[in-house]
Amino acid sequence: MSAVAHPMSTDEAAPPPVFDVGSPDFPVLLRAFYDKLFPFQTYYDWLNYGAPEPTKVFQNREFSFTIGDDIYIRYQSFRDRDTMKSEFLRLCPSKIDIGAVYTTRPRDKKSVLPGAFQPTEKDLVLDIDMTDYDEIRTCCQGGDICRRCWRFMTVAMHIIHAALVEDFGFRHIMWVYSGRRGVHCWVSDEQARQLGNDGRRAIVGYLEVIRGGSNQERKVNLPAQLHPHLIRSYGIVRQHFADLVLNQQEVLREPEQWQRILRIIPDEDPSGLS
Template identity: 65%
Template sequence: MSLATTLPANDMGTPSSGVSKAYDATSPEHVVMMRTFYEKVFPYSLYYHWLNGGHSETTKQFQNREFSFTVGDDVYIRYQSFKDQAFMESEFLRLCPSKIDIGAIYTTRPRDKKSVLPSAFQPKEKELVFDIDMTDYDEIRTCCSGGDICHKCWKFMTIAMKVIHAALTEDFGFEHIMWVYSGRRGVHCWVSDERARNLSNEGRKAIVGYLEVIRGGSHQERKVNLSSQLHPHLQRSLEVLKAYFKDLILVEQDVLQRESGWMKMVKMVGDEEMRKELQNSWAKEPDSTSESKWDTLDIVVSKLGLQRKGWKLAALNTVKREIIFQYTYPRLDDKVTTGINHLLKSPFCVHPKTGRVCVPIHPDQFDTFDPLAVPTLDQIIEELRQVEETSGESSPNSGPRKSQLATQTSLRPYLKVFEEFVSGIRRQAQSELNGKFAC
């Protein structure tokens, strides 16, 4: 049975920051709600077993892990670590952080950093992580900009998750992969396989290099250069991109509607003769739809193709593919991935700008996940209040009762996704333990 859940959709074209109208991260009420969240909702057991590598007994994989907290009035605290799950829970409740970041596993406990020599405190391992932010698509999307998102531009995230997930599973053979909504305008990916955790910075750079197609800053017009014969990863990715390109880029984003939009695409074309032909053709029919202008590109390619041979013809035929890649292929923040000591926001944080919980996304749910329907802090607290009113219990509980409270809120489907992910890691750890005993 799939854990994917289709959530209610909002107006398809309305930009939104996802901020709840009643949500104010600076208010005293927010602090009280956050304390309740950490007291009754946060999935400590699953979280602990994930970061403990699926083991029942606490290991250095957990004890030597760096956490950082943002508390109070934007006070940032690094190099926190915990001896066990109970201590982690008590510190979360004591500090009530507005943001939690997860870092590397070090050679010694991060909280002891000041008492050891620098050479004795080195990052040893960390999950392979990816960060994809919607603002990196601002030069492409026309519906929103900055921190705003809508269902139209969220499709860029859907494409990114599909393309990268396929590469990680099919090309690299990774199994323990968790995608997480950032709480506002992007997604994070955590690869927890042992091979991934033990990658050096160079190994991480190699994977980024394998995945990266779009190169160059905002002032570089042509960011994609493809050979006529595509690598299998790029060929597989192209099939995903093509499935979305027409509706997303030509219809919903309508990128060729204005002259500024079509001139941007013209400048992406490497062939000078084709650039001139396109510019002239589109200028003659400025009011034609983006779809019609795209069809004109086909006509121009066919016309010039009759005059070309060899590599010149092959180069001409790559133009459309390069444009499709530049408009839709994932845009990675390589620094997040390549630096083993780089921290990344924790799952199940509450985003301080939107109040939305950073929830995991099941791979079966890439197409149906709705970032604007993700539970907010105030929504969850209200649901808890209703549950406690119904049950007649209002005091904080420990053990199973506390876990059951969270599953009676709108976080339930996301907790199931997290549980499935952690269960896979625990099975792997148990299998390895059984193998050692068998020897």
């Protein structure tokens, strides 16, 4: 990997609908996809970090597959690109999960002592779900996505991308559609891959401004003196707020929507200004 993969333009449409996995044609289409369309060389180059020959970061990487009737298979690993392609064509997974790099090949997990099979590194992955915007989007709810609410995703991507590059100095960043209801950000810099749990939580905490969840009211918590990251983020949001939130989503059109917005705004003014 080399250059930064910039987030998609806010003018892009939402991703196309996913094929119906319950369709009788799905297994045939899936095999044709892996046989003719799946970018195995690019996929391999990415997970081997551009090295010309297979390295341990590829060979000791765990892959997990969902196949058939939701059968989940863990601890898959491959010697090289060709063995990976053969196994993909044999199993035709409907879902692929990419896991950590281990001290030994995940396929050999049962043949080594438990203490000898430990994770050594993993890409930093940030997940943005469209459902996080259900309180302020009026066009869709749940896993549904349309062109209008997809703009929330692109605004979030620009904010997070700027923080990762300008504040943390990461360079090897890739944004991908999650396949369902949002986007994933993969950060593959060596420093990011070797972060421990505390370091990963610290980055998430740095980016977080909304506290709360499904069992409590969400609140925006901003300090009186804004961090430069928040000032930059405010500038990005301001470019889109009027058109996206007020005009397209019309969040202030109905009393119910007013109350929803007010619930995520704290009563206190941290600046002391009224």
